[in-house]
Structure formats: structure tokens, C-alpha cells
Amino acid sequence: MTLVKEAPARPAQKRSAAPVAGRRGRRRENLAGYLFMSPWIAGFLLLTAGPMIASLYYAFTSYNLFTPPKWVGLDNFTTMFQDPRWQKSVEVTLKYVVVATPLKLLLALGVALLLAQKRRGQSLYRAAFYMPSLIGASVSVGFVWRALFSDNAVVDRTQKVFGLDVGGWIGNPDYVLYALVALSIWQFGAPMVIFLAGLKQVPQELYEAAEMDGAGPFRRFWNITLPMISPVLFFNVLLESIHAFQVFGSAYVVSDTRCGPADATLVYTCYLYQKGFKEAQMGFASAMAWTLVIAVALVTAVLFWSQKKWVHYEEAAK
Amino acid sequence: MTSATSPVVSTAGERRRIGSLAWHVGALLVLAVVLYPVIWVLGASFKPSKDIIASLDLLPTKPVWANFSGLADGISGISIGNFFTNSLMYAGLAVVGVVISSSLTAYAFAKIRFAGRNLLFTLMIGTLLLPYHVLLIPQYVLFRNLGYIDTLVPLVAGKFLATEAFFVFLMVQFMRGLPRELDEAAKLDGCGHLRTYWSIVLPLSRPAIITSAIFTFINAWNDFMGPLIYLNTPSKYTVSLGLMMFRDQEGISNYGSMIAMSLVALVPVVAFFMAFQRYLIDGMATSGLKG
Numbered sequence: 001m002t003l004v005k006e007a008p009a010r011p012a013q014k015r016s017a018a019p020v021a022g023r024r025g026r027r028r029e030n031l032a033g034y035l036f037m038s039p040w041i042a043g044f045l046l047l048t049a050g051p052m053i054a055s056l057y058y059a060f061t062s063y064n065l066f067t068p069p070k071w072v073g074l075d076n077f078t079t080m081f082q083d084p085r086w087q088k089s090v091e092v093t094l095k096y097v098v099v100a101t102p103l104k105l106l107l108a109l110g111v112a113l114l115l116a117q118k119r120r121g122q123s124l125y126r127a128a129f130y131m132p133s134l135i136g137a138s139v140s141v142g143f144v145w146r147a148l149f150s151d152n153a154v155v156d157r158t159q160k161v162f163g164l165d166v167g168g169w170i171g172n173p174d175y176v177l178y179a180l181v182a183l184s185i186w187q188f189g190a191p192m193v194i195f196l197a198g199l200k201q202v203p204q205e206l207y208e209a210a211e212m213d214g215a216g217p218f219r220r221f222w223n224i225t226l227p228m229i230s231p232v233l234f235f236n237v238l239l240e241s242i243h244a245f246q247v248f249g250s251a252y253v254v255s256d257t258r259c260g261p262a263d264a265t266l267v268y269t270c271y272l273y274q275k276g277f278k279e280a281q282m283g284f285a286s287a288m289a290w291t292l293v294i295a296v297a298l299v300t301a302v303l304f305w306s307q308k309k310w311v312h313y314e315e316a317a318k
Numbered sequence: 319m320t321s322a323t324s325p326v327v328s329t330a331g332e333r334r335r336i337g338s339l340a341w342h343v344g345a346l347l348v349l350a351v352v353l354y355p356v357i358w359v360l361g362a363s364f365k366p367s368k369d370i371i372a373s374l375d376l377l378p379t380k381p382v383w384a385n386f387s388g389l390a391d392g393i394s395g396i397s398i399g400n401f402f403t404n405s406l407m408y409a410g411l412a413v414v415g416v417v418i419s420s421s422l423t424a425y426a427f428a429k430i431r432f433a434g435r436n437l438l439f440t441l442m443i444g445t446l447l448l449p450y451h452v453l454l455i456p457q458y459v460l461f462r463n464l465g466y467i468d469t470l471v472p473l474v475a476g477k478f479l480a481t482e483a484f485f486v487f488l489m490v491q492f493m494r495g496l497p498r499e500l501d502e503a504a505k506l507d508g509c510g511h512l513r514t515y516w517s518i519v520l521p522l523s524r525p526a527i528i529t530s531a532i533f534t535f536i537n538a539w540n541d542f543m544g545p546l547i548y549l550n551t552p553s554k555y556t557v558s559l560g561l562m563m564f565r566d567q568e569g570i571s572n573y574g575s576m577i578a579m580s581l582v583a584l585v586p587v588v589a590f591f592m593a594f595q596r597y598l599i600d601g602m603a604t605s606g607l608k609g
Contacts, residue, residue, distance in 0.1 A: 030432040032426075040479065134587055138558070249542040269451055
């Protein structure tokens with residue numbers, strides 16, 4: 001939803017700073033440190049840690065904003081798991097994540113490989129391919145998508161030429177989600193740029209040596225490029241799948257504000273929004289939010305666990 | 319010797335030229351697909367309303383201005399300029415907030431050794447992976463109880479309190495890369511941290527700060543969920559919400575104005591991108607590489 005890309009968690013590097021004289025100096029450094037980061041500390045307590053505790057509490061209450069929250073134990077969760085619309089939203093979101101993320105990364109990698117070759121106009125191409133990543137989140141592009149994928153519009157007419165008559169994707173519950181998938185894939189610029197930076201770091205000698213050993217382009221890609229960029233690939237998979245879980249704006253705008261038709265684009269956050277802000281069921285929505293946090297944490301954990309098997313860090317290779 | 323090698327050189331050169339041609343053809347094909355929606359909206363904004371969906375032509379056969387002049391009427395009594403002013407206010411405040419609060423925080427993480435720094439840094443990075451939606455409802459309740467619904471406060475408060483961890487991270491990475499000798503020399507000359515921050519580290523961190531500022535502007539300009547939740551009065555709507563109003567009230571009957579407005583809404587983002595694309599793209603690339 002946002003363009004903000006996250007970075008992998010790493011503890012702060014330890015560096016030997018200039019020796020600070022004595023206990024008074026150390027105390028002064030501590031004070032300076034906390035003063036400088038007081039905005040962040042205030043923000044963390046007020047807008048992150050506090051709300052997290054509050055939403056954990058709300059998740060076990062019935063709360064409509066107007067009367068005080070009432071403790072209901074696990075009711076929200078049991079209702080949620082039995083709610084067919086919640087189940088639908090999970091299904092839609094998983095489908096979206098599983099289809100959009102790999103396709104987007106595949107395109108990003110393909111174009112990055114193309115642009116990694118030294119050619120004239122390279123930076124111009126790079127900028128042009130990146131642009132959708134910046135405007136893709138806007139309502140404007142949502143409207144453009146509606147227009148392109150609606151009944152009798154460009155996409156519909158083009159596929160009729162090939163004998164595929166499904167009508168517009170927007171009005172068709174079987175296809176509308178794929179219009180959103182297409183919108184997500186279209187914004188392949190950000191992972192592409194990260195792939196490009198990774199490709200630039202692969203030592204050329206490796207390719208030259210492989211070529212001398214008679215390795216073809218496919219072997220070189222499989223045995224050199226892919227392992228060498230696997231940390232970057234890992235980073236992109238992590239970020240893109242986490243983002244895909246949280247898609248909202250495009251589903252809301254492209255497939256009319258009810259995330260339909262027939263709940264076909266009822267992504268998780270869209271249902272959360274409906275429950276919380278349309279039906280004022282803040283407790284239920286908080287339970288949904290925490291379920292999302294757990295799901296995202298699980299995906300992150302599985303990815304971090306799996307990286308031992310397929311991500312090659314240079315230190316490990318040595 | 320030259321005569322012996324020249325035929326080899328020419329075939330190799332020819333092969334290179336064919337390779338280069340194939341490369342450009344491939345790149346242009348992908349580019350055509352990628353830029354199609356952008357060119358389409360440009361063309362559509364000059365088409366009569368009834369042609370926008372139905373016509374297959376990318377560019378209008380007879381360009382009309384009606385869509386843009388229609389914008390002058392505004393939507394239900396609210397001028398287009400009003401939405402733009404609101405969005406500019408939001409984006410401008412967001413930029414100021416992010417630049418000040420994130421650079422101060424980043425300086426502390428990068429240049430000051432204080433107790434608990436590593437723990438706090440890990441916490442800060444941890445917030446990057448936290449789905450925003452878990453904070454949405456309690457934050458809404460908080461701002462509602464404080465009486466800030468229908469104002470810009472909930473939208474920009476977090477920017478002034480450095481909650482955009484990505485930018486803090488970006489600036490920390492950048493400040494760590496600055497030569498240590500500079501701030502050590504400043505310290506020897508008797509500069510306190512505030513002075514070192516203001517006259518040495520901040521000016522040198524310009525690339526990271528510009529990147530953060532531009533990303534913040536664009537994110538705020540595109541933001542949809544925030545205004546959707548916090549703003550109720552149409553005259554306070556940002557461009558995103560103004561566009562949704564257009565859709566709801568004019569619908570298909572005035573498709574032309576809607577598309578024209580969509581195009582106009584994209585202009586600031588595209589302009590910023592064109593002006594600063596090098597910063598943005600490099601900032602994006604390095605943030606993914608360095609840990």
C-alpha cells in the first residue's frame with residue numbers, strides 16, 4: 001500500500017566511539033542520546049507500544065466507540081473463525097499474495113537482468129520502469145485501472161480478438177481479483193531497482209571463469225547469478241509478501257468501495273475497515289488486526305528460517 | 319597484423335550491434351506495456367466522455383478541452399484548488415515533521431553512544447515489519463478522545479514523532495557512512511552534539527534527507543486510508559478523497575472530468591519523480607543492500 005520499503009532487522013553495529021571521559025561524560029552522552037531521540041521515544045510509546053497494548057485489550061472486548069469496552073473473552077475470535085466473510089477475506093488475501101508476489105518478483109528480476117547489461121539509455125529505462133511504483137498507490141491509477149478493465153474497454157476488447165470472451169474483469173467475480181494482481185505486478189519498479197543493485201555487486205570474474213569452463217547462459221544464471229543475489233531475493237520476497245498481505249487502497253478503489261462484486265476482492269484489510277469503521281465493531285476489528293500480525297509474523301519467521309537453505313551470504317561461503 | 323584481425327573484429331562488432339538492437343527492442347516492448355496506462359490516461363483526458371471507455375484509440379481523434387474546463391466547477395461547491403491546498407498542507411507538514419524528527423533520532427543512533435542504544439535500535443527496526451493495521455483502531459480511539467478527528471493532526475502527528483522507521487533507518491545508514499574523523503574533530507574543537515548535528519552531520523546527510531523528504535511527500539500525496547478514516551468534512555478532503563467524491567457524484571456521466579482530475583492529481587508526484595528520480599532510485603537501491 002505504501003511505497004515505504006522496509007529493511008531487514010539487524011542489531012546496531014558496535015563501533016568504538018571516541019573514548020568518553022569518566023562517569024560524568026558517560027552520563028552526559030546518555031542524556032544527549034535520549035534528548036535527541038525523544039521524538040521517537042514519545043512516538044513509540046504513544047503511537048506504537050501504547051496502541052498495541054490497547055488493541056490487544058480491545059480484541060477481547062465488545063467495543064462500539066460509544067459505550068465503554070466490555071470484556072467478552074475469546075468471543076471475537078470464535079465468531080471470526082466461523083464468519084464466512086472473514087473466511088472469504090482470508091481466501092482472497094492468500095490468493096492475492098500467492099499469485100501477485102511471485103509474478104511481480106519474476107518480472108522485476110527479468111527486467112533487472114535486461115537493464116544490468118551496459119546499454120545506452122539505461123538510466124532512462126530504469127526511471128521509466130520505476131515510475132509505476134510511485135503512482136500505483138494513488139486513487140488516480142485505481143480509476144485508470146477501472147477504466148482499462150471494465151466491460152467493453154481495452155482489455156476486454158483485446159482478449160475478444162483472441163476468442164476469450166469473459167466480459168470486463170471489474171464486474172466479473174471470477175476475474176476482478178486478477179485486475180488487482182495486474183495492478184500489483186505493474187508496480188515492479190521497487191524490487192527491480194533492488195535486484196539491479198544486487199546484480200551490480202556480482203563479481204564479473206565469476207562469469208568469465210564460468211564461460212571458460214564452457215557454462216552456457218542458463219547455467220551461469222542458475223549457478224552464479226541466483227546464489228549471488230539470493231540475499232537480495234530474500235529481502236524482496238519478505239517485503240513484497242508482507243506488503244501484499246496489507247493491500248487496501250487498490251481493492252477499495254478499483255473494485256468499488258464495497259470490495260466486490262460478491263466479495264471477490266474482499267481483502268483482509270478491507271473487511272477489517274468495514275468491521276471497524278463502517279460497523280463500529282472495534283473489538284472484532286482488533287481481533288482481526290492481531291490475527292494479521294500473527295500471520296505476518298509467521299510468514300516472516302518461516303522465511304527467516306528457510307533462508308538457511310537457500311540464501312547464500314558471502315561470509316558463509318568463505 | 320591489422321589486416322589479419324580486421325574480419326574477426328567486424329563480425330564481432332556486427333554481433334554486438336545485433337545484440338544491442340535486440341536489447342533495445344526488448345526493453346522498448348516492456349516499456350510500451352508498462353507505460354501504456356500512463357499514456358492512456360493522458361490521451362483519455364482529451365477524449366469526450368462517451369469515448370473514454372469505448373474507444374480503443376490510445377490518443378483522441380479530436381482532442382477536446384471540455385474535461386479540464388469542467389474541473390473549474392469543482393465538486394458539489396468545493397473547488398479543485400481546495401483539495402490541492404489540503405493535500406499540500408498535509409504533504410508539507412509531513413515532510414517537515416519527518417525531516418526534523420527522523421534526522422534527530424538518526425543522529426542519536428548513529429553518532430551518540432548511550433546506554434540501551436542497541437535495544438532501542440532493534441525495537442525501531444522491529445516496527446518496520448509491524449502491520450500498520452494493528453495500530454489503526456487504538457490510534458483512532460486516541461485521536462477521537464483527544465478531539466482531533468477531522469483535522470490534519472492524526473495524519474501528521476506520527477511524522478513529527480519519527481514513527482516512519484524506514485526514514486530513520488535510511489538516515490542512520492547514511493550517517494554511519496560519514497567519516498568519523500569529522501565529528502571527532504568537531505568534538506575536539508569543543509562542539510556539543512547539537513552543534514555537530516546542525517553544522518556537520520545534517521548538511522552532509524543531504525542525499526538521505528532529500529530522499530526521505532521526497533518519499534514522504536509522495537506517500538502523503540497518495541495516502542488514501544489515512545484521510546478516509548480521519549477526515550469527514552468534504553472541504554477538508556485531500557485530493558484522494560476529492561477524487562472518490564467525483565466518482566460517487568458524477569459517476570459514468572462525467573467520466574471525462576474524472577479522468578482529467580486523475581491526471582491533474584498525478585502531476586505533482588510525476589514532477590517530483592522526474593526532478594529527483596536519481597535520489598529516489600539510488601536511495602531505494604541502497605536501502606535494500608546495506609543491512
